Amino acid sequence: MSKKEKASTADDVFDEQVETDNLDSGDTEDSENGEENNEFTEEAQLKEDLAKEKDRFLRLFAEFENFKKRTSKERLDLYKTAGQEVIVSLLPVMDDFDRALQEISKSEDKEMYKGVELIRHKFREALISKGLEEIEIASGDTFDAEVHDAITQIPAPSKKLKGKIIDVVEKGYRLGDKIIRHPKVVVGN
Numbered sequence: 790m791s792k793k794e795k796a797s798t799a800d801d802v803f804d805e806q807v808e809t810d811n812l813d814s815g816d817t818e819d820s821e822n823g824e825e826n827n828e829f830t831e832e833a834q835l836k837e838d839l840a841k842e843k844d845r846f847l848r849l850f851a852e853f854e855n856f857k858k859r860t861s862k863e864r865l866d867l868y869k870t871a872g873q874e875v876i877v878s879l880l881p882v883m884d885d886f887d888r889a890l891q892e893i894s895k896s897e898d899k900e901m902y903k904g905v906e907l908i909r910h911k912f913r914e915a916l917i918s919k920g921l922e923e924i925e926i927a928s929g930d931t932f933d934a935e936v937h938d939a940i941t942q943i944p945a946p947s948k949k950l951k952g953k954i955i956d957v958v959e960k961g962y963r964l965g966d967k968i969i970r971h972p973k974v975v976v977g978n
Contacts, residue, residue, distance in 0.1 A: 958973040
């Protein structure tokens with residue numbers, strides 16, 4: 790080989806070597822950028838995971854708070870109506886006291902009337918202290934199917950009493966906000 794050929798070959802080799810070095814250094818930069826990008830993506834992934842966990846925690850906490858509120862409300866409702874069955878079973882006794890007082894008032898024995906009235910009053914006060922309320926209705930009140938229980942309909946004695954309550958057959962009672970016995974009424978037709 791001549792000197793020229795050797796020089797051109799040497800130049801070619803040198804040029805190739807420079808290009809290879811440049812490529813290697815570019816690869817190094819790319820690999821460094823790749824590692825940085827990889828670090829950024831890992832950091833972004835970790836931030837995203839953290840945000841998801843925070844969201845999950847907040848939702849779980851809110852769900853737990855709702856559960857606590859719901860159970861405390863149910864517990865209060867249970868306390869309010871805990872004795873409902875017992876009170877409902879005692880309502881006929883209250884009705885019997887009312888009927889007994891009506892019959893005793895017809896007789897002339899005032900002492901017996903006072904004694905039965907005293908017992909009825911104590912019994913009624915004991916039930917009231919447990920949350921029992923009588924539903925107040927009178928003749929002439931408007932009939933409400935949500936509250937009243939119509940036993941029968943009779944022709945109204947006057948036009949004013951049409952669709953109104955004419956007579957109360959059985960008193961109604963409420964325990965707290967809940968009606969435990971609807972009043973039985975006669976409605977004018």
